Amino acid sequence: VLNLADIETVLADEGQLRKVKDLKRILNTVNHKHEHSYIFVLCNKIKKFMKTPSARQVEPIQAKKYVFIIDEINRGEISKIFGELFFAVDPGYRGERGGVATQYFNLHLDxxxxxxxxxxxxxxxxxxxxxxxxxxxxxxxxxxxxxxELRAQDQIAILDNINDPEV
Incomplete structure (x- = not known):
């Protein structure tokens, strides 16, 4: 299993990646790991591709939007609904920046x-x-x-726009 964080670290490094041993310096590890050989090959292929003209033609993919609806949220205990994510609900902390180390994070591979x-x-x-x-x-x-606030008459307009792909 390759660690995505290790691959990102190697790709972000400005130095030359000539030998597998260079990964010890970049990843700040003492010993050479088996997966370093795979990371070495993969990162060299990616860096080589990034220098080609076709790499500049790749268009970014627009992330799909998802909606999570909690009906009658006021009837539940907010601390139990969101738990450790209560902090991450704040708009200023959305995404990886607002990441929370839960009580189960030690069970994750990374x-x-x-x-x-x-x-x-x-x-x-x-x-x-x-x-x-x-x-x-x-x-x-x-x-x-x-x-x-949504009043009954507002709902009619919402239903009229239900087939609009922008909604």
Whole structure:
């Protein structure tokens, strides 16, 4: 199993990669590992490809957008709904920057990886404002979401746009 973080580190290194032994310096390891041979070949192939004209013609792929809907979010205990991700819900900490080391991170093959909410995942929480439990939403949670009131007449416009690919 090749470690993606190691491959990224080697590709980001500006120095020459001439021998497998160079990986010890780049990855800051004492011993040579079996997978270093594979990383060496792979990174050299990628670096060689990046110098070709076809590498400049590759267009970036637009990430798909995903929506996670929590119905009647105000009825649940927010700390139990989000758990350790409560911090990562904040818009300023979306993506890998807001990664959280959970209590289970030591079970993962790559222990440097953290759990986070990707930038292309949107969380929608629905609530009924007539319900008294709306008042239990604390300020920390309120600032992580934008509140939009939807009235019955607004829903008609939403249904009219349901086939719009932009929505």
């Amino acid at each position: 222990q440097t990886k953290k759990f986070y909410i990707p930038r292309n995942v949107y969380i929608i929480g629905t609530m009924n404002d007539i319900d008294r439990s709306v008042d239990s939403f604390d300020f920390a949670m309120r600032r992580r979401f934008r509140f939009i």
